[in-house]
Amino acid sequence: MSEQQGNQLPQWKPSPVEHIKINSDYxxxxxxxxxxxxxxxxxxPDDTQVIKFHGSYQxxxxxxxxxxxxxxxxxxxxFMIRARVPAGxxxxxxWLVFDRLADQYGSGTLKLTTRQAxxxxxxxxxxxxxTIQGIHSTLMDTIAACGDVNRNVMATSNEGLSPMVPEVAAFAKTISDHLLPRTSAYHEIWLDKQLLAGGEKDEEPIYGKTYLPRKFKIALAIPPYNDTDVxxxxxxxxxxxxxxxLVGFNVAVGGGMGMTFGMESTYPRLADVIGYVSKGDALKLVEEIVKIQRDYxxxxNRKLSRFKYTLDRLGTEEFKQLLEQRSGIRLESTRAYQFTQNGDVFGWKQGLHQRWFLGLFVEHGRVKDVGSYRLKTAxxxxxxIKVCDFRLTGNQGLVLGKIEEADKVKVEKILTQYGVWPHDGLSGLRKNAIACVALNTCTLAFAEAERYLPTLIGKIEQILSENDLTNDDILIRMTGCPNGCGRPFLGEIGLVxxxxxxxxLYLGAGFSGERLNTLYKEMLDEEGILQELSELIPRYAEERTPGERFGDFVIRKGIVASKPEVKNIG
Structure with a gap:
């Protein structure tokens, strides 16, 4: 892209939501x-759009x-309320306040999301x-947890996986704070704070008066664990x-899961790796990428307004040139890295200073008490008793962190008492399952997800058991619509x-989150899903090569065509 082309901003006829933002008085x-x-x-109706920026959906x-x-x-x-929790x-x-708020004002359960919120x-x-004031009393907030701004910034939270976790998590918070809206509207409306006498007009130095065209998402990951689906x-x-x-980051741009059925101009997309930036320049580079999306x-058309479409319209190489020109930062060649998985790691891991971290399975992120399984109480x-902190993962799981050696037995005793630990008997499929909320509250859902997937998995587990595959890790993801909140297009088995x-039914994603899956069959009911899997799973058990993942198998056998993997142009 030439300098003249790069400086020529597109002209759009603003959508109705753009007008709402313009007229919202910040x-x-x-x-x-x-x-x-x-x-x-x-x-x-207009306020249902505005309230999203404050962290809530009607x-x-x-x-x-x-x-x-x-x-x-x-x-x-x-209303659903979402808290902003950088790095989870x-x-x-x-945690105690959040638990109480769920009982006092909500449905009695906490939901741990796929964005660590x-x-x-x-x-x-x-x-x-x-409720929002209760959240704020803990020094957390809900602003920018939703809306056309940068959302919750994700990062690996389990310090037992890498000594770099504390620094990477801290940088996630730095990014989140840096990209927060500056309007005082949140404090005025929810916290009853008054403007100073002669209060100056709000300004948004990064977002401007109309903020971003759509939501914007940022995640950090530490190889070999792609547990944030970076x-x-x-x-x-x-x-x-x-x-x-930590010395820096490889930078990937343009990922996004959502699509619209029947609209071929919409599609899920994995990010392209465009090069390496030192940690000292990373924040400035991130800000400039956000500003390019703001401007371009x-x-x-909100269905075409995510950054992935901006990138494809500009071209990745051309975007990289524009980014370097505007930021004054020249990206270096991509540094070597390798991801091996994108699920959670369960069980005990020791981190820095001899402290321990325990990865827990939380089915679809719903913290509740059911029968003898009393997770919420535990x-x-x-x-x-303050023996641990609480770290959300990008896969709706939970890590109990910073546990002293002397407290491990105490933690296990409580978890065992309430039927939470150990995770004996969980299949590899169930441990790697993600489901969005869907019905009965999501306004966009066409079908069930969270309420249904556990039952469906139980029936698939029978097929796995018959083929000695119960303990094999297979990624399954279900969403009630194609907007992709549960990242279904990265499931080795994806159900939308x-x-x-x-x-x-989609098949064939990569186990480490570096290849999308492919549409296999449409409009299947439960009988149809089980019929297809009852044919595919025995073939996998019989014909796979040593160590071959299910997603790789269905591609090697020509059951579905392979989608392109993550591109590296750096």
């Missing part, structure tokens, strides 16, 4: 009036929508401010060390909801 909208309206459990209980409509009642409106690390005191579901409008992010930073010391992203007890009880 994310204030009419939220104060909407929250005060006691005649409805909802907020105004939802309804879709299980009850038809019955309430029949009774001429408005839908049962509630929280303290025992924070906390979510509360079922918050009524009258309780929104009290290539699915708008920016992926791959940590490069010399010995135990599509503001007319974690509350651990938080009360098309209609109630019907899914598209």
């Amino acid at each position: 994310l204030r909208g009419t939220l104060v009036d909407s929250l005060a309206d006691e005649l409805t459990g909802s907020i105004s 939802q309804t209980d879709r299980d009850l929508d038809a019955e309430r409509k029949k009774q001429r009642l408005e839908p049962l409106y509630s 690390i929280s303290t025992p005191d924070q 906390f979510q509360w579901h079922g918050i009524l409008k009258r309780d929104l401010k009290k 290539f699915t992010n708008d920016i992926g930073l791959i940590a490069i060390g010399e010995g135990d010391r 992203g599509n503001r007319e 974690l509350r007890e651990l938080a009360r 909801g098309r209609a109630l009880g019907r899914y598209n």
Whole structure:
């Protein structure tokens, strides 16, 4: 791209959401009036867009929508609230408050998300401010957890996996803080803070008045563990060390999972690696990438407004030239790295200073008590005695961190008492499963995911058991729609909801998150899914080569065509 071309910004006809942002007075909208309206459990249509920037989505209980409509009642409106938790690390005191808020104002459960954030579901409008104030009392917040801004910044949180984790996690927080919106609207609306006398007009030095065209995601990963699915992010930073010391990052750009059925111009995409940057220049480079998306992203059609489409429109090589020109940073050649997996590591790992870290399986990130499995109670007890911190993973799991040698027995005793530990009997498929929330609260879902996948896995496990594959790790991911919150296009087995009880089946992703899967069959019901897998799984057991992963097998056998793997142009 020539300098003249690079400086020629596109002209868009602003979408309705762009107009809402323009007229929102830096994310204030009419939220104060909407929250005060006691005649409805909802907020105004424009405010449903504005409130996303404050970390919340308006939802309804879709299980009850038809019955309430029949009774001429408005839908049962509630709100999901999401906290911003860079690198997913929280303290025992924070955990106790979050646990209490779930019981006091929410559905009674905590949701650990695929972006290492906390979510509360079922918050009524009258309780929104009290819940957000409760979160803020822990020195955490919800601003920029949703909306057309940089979202929660992910990073490997298990210090037992690498001595670089503390520094990488700290840099994730630095990025998150640096890219926060500067508007004071959040503090005014939720924390009752008043502007100073003669309050100056808000300014957004990075985002401008209209913020970004769409959401923006950043993740950091430390090889050989790609536990943040770094290539699915708008920016992926791959940590490069010399010995135990972090020296810089390989930079990947343009990842994103979402697509729209029937719209071929939309697609999932893995990020391209464009080169290496020293840790001292990394923050400036990240900011400039965000600004390029601000200036060049599509503001007319939100289905085409993610950074991956901006990158493909510009061309990766041309984008790299533009980035170097605008930032003044010349990217070096990509440094050598290798990923071996993108799932969680369970069990005990020792980190720095002889402290221990315990990776726990949390099915689809839902912290709850069910029968003899009392996860929520166990974690509350651990938080009360302050023997560990709590570290969310990018796969809806949890790491109990910074445990002293003398406290290991105490931790195991509590987890065992409440049926949480050990993880004996969990299949390799179940341990590597991800599901989005989907029904009954997500407004975009066509089909079930979190509520259904555990049952489906139980039926697939029967097929695995018959073929002596119970303990083999296989990545399975299910979402209720193609927006990709559960990163279904990186499942060796991916299931994407098309209609109630019907899914598209995708096969063949790479085990380390460096190759997308491929559509295999459409509109399958449960019987159809099980029929297909009952034919494929025995073949895998019989015909695989030593150590061959399921995703690699279906490609080698020509069952599906291979998708291109992560490109390195650096």
